[in-house]
Amino acid sequence: MTAKGEKNSKIDPYFRKLKKWKEEFELLREIVLDCGVTEEFKWMHPCYTFDDKNIVLIHGFKDYCALLFHKGALLKDPHGILIQQTENVQAARQIRFTNAQAIDEMQLILKSYIDEAIAVEKAGLQVEYKKNTEYSIPEELENKFVEVPDLKTAFEALTPGRQRAYLLYFSSAKQSKTRESRIEKYFVHILNGKGIDD
Known part of the structure; x- marks a missing residue:
């Protein structure tokens, strides 16, 4: 260190x-x-x-x-x-x-x-996030953000288009388990600042 x-x-x-x-x-x-x-x-x-x-x-x-x-x-x-x-x-x-x-x-x-x-x-101050009405963040992704704050930071640094593509893809899965596995699959991708098609 x-x-x-x-x-x-x-x-x-x-x-x-x-x-x-x-x-x-x-x-x-x-x-x-x-x-x-x-x-x-x-x-x-x-x-x-x-x-x-x-x-x-x-x-x-x-x-x-x-x-x-x-x-x-x-x-x-x-x-x-x-x-x-x-x-x-x-x-x-x-x-x-x-x-x-x-x-x-x-x-x-x-x-x-x-x-x-x-x-x-x-001081432990936090930014109050406004919910984006255009597309919602699936619960599984919200949970992952809490678990790995770096993922949240990396996700927010993506362009709006890339964020949207991920959210649409993650949300389109009917089952929670599928949503989770999709998030896992693109975890490193997001951390590296890449879009779903990069």
């Missing part, structure tokens, strides 16, 4: 291999670690935890890289920089960057947001 605030050597190769956003990721890594969190690797990304609770994740896209706050919806966001990826994402929020200079200039702000995210976890 890596000590709080220290680089996890198991993740070093990931940072070394980066082709895109290399400088940005290194800078974000230092800023986040400065806040006394533990560096781990989840969902194929550097993920930072506090007392085993997910605080923030570093991830890159084609046009930007971002810090993803798992419970970003609970942060005060005085600077108005948190972005909700899609309207279906209820808890997570991103702060996006397109260059290292922007990250450098925002160091203090970013640390204050990370500190607040840690405080949210320490």
Whole structure:
């Protein structure tokens, strides 16, 4: 187990291999670690935890890289920089960057947001999820979310289309046992951020 605030050597190769956003990721890594969190690797990304609770994740896209706050919806966001990826994402929020200079200039702000995210976890605050009326989550999946919180986080990070495809497939089984086996079958798939057809 890596000590709080220290680089996890198991993740070093990931940072070394980066082709895109290399400088940005290194800078974000230092800023986040400065806040006394533990560096781990989840969902194929550097993920930072506090007392085993997910605080923030570093991830890159084609046009930007971002810090993803798992419970970003609970942060005060005085600077108005948190972005909700899609309207279906209820808890997570991103702060996006397109260059290292922007990250450098925002160091203090970013640390204050990370500190607040840690405080949210320490206080045991929870995001109140609105039920999506479009499609319902089968009970078997809800139970699995409780059992494996990481699955819930990974599921919510999927695009709305991917979520819908899974929910339709899981719900279409008549028997609970079949629904459970379908969920088991795609468990790792979801954790890896993949859709049903990926």
